[in-house]
Amino acid sequence: MVGAKVFVRVLLSKIALLCCLLLLVSCQADHSTASNQVQVKVSRVVSGQTLDVLGMAEQPNLTSRVRLVGIDAPDFRQRPWGEESRQVLANLIGDSAQPVILEFDLEAKDQNGRFLAYVWKDQQLLNEEVVKQGYALFVGRSPNHKYDQRLERAQQWARLMGKGIWNPEKPLLISPAEFRRRYL
Template structure:
């Protein structure tokens, strides 16, 4: 009886351990053709039309547009750096809503074990913006934003803070 209990406890413990590659479940590998901005990629090899170039908008974040200097260029540059390593594929993970109002695919972007959306927020290159109904990683993105604000990273730098949010900038400077 004692051996059976120990066996079931071991099974229970093994079953509760997080798998190293759990983020890859339900993701799709793609080829990045171009980084458009700190929140938008052009990709190829996606869905039913592998030779068609599609735009992908990173879910849950808002990065400064490239015209919002110096933060927009810095955001675009950092996104490029995060995904440029050719040794491993960029993978997309989807949430409830697949497209935005502009027809762009909405996705969480993974490179190795890094959630790129989260990394951009943590480093102060983008802000967290909850967008219903896509809330899969809201708590991670929100925590990353708290961290970057506390540490004064990027757009939160107290010596050179970004004065307008990306959406305010787009509204004012169309």
């Protein structure tokens, strides 16, 4: 009888410990998700890597500029890639009345004051999709590396499939960063 009581006590203490751990983990997950995401409306797709949005907490009625983290899209002057890249992102955004989710990493803004974010719509990471369709390059931007692996795989896939800028018949000849250094 004493052995059964000890067994029940040990079992109950293990169950209580497991419940506490589960509660702690779920509270942490909820807190981090809420603090690093915001729902906004896209007012304009500026380029294949930049959006103007409405609904940022500090400026709910003003437009804020957002740069998609981890990608580098062709400049408008890189014809035809710049406009095609912008159009791909605009198509992914779709109806501007539908909100998107901005997810922030370690660094929320760049040196130009733009918000740095991963953009989600309908549970799809748009940063990744623009790269996968071949209309932007993956570029790791320190310290924001949360989805680098996904973005790198998307670029490898686009390259293997000859999508967009990787089309062997009509490739992008200079990277967007090199184009800006040379011509802007």
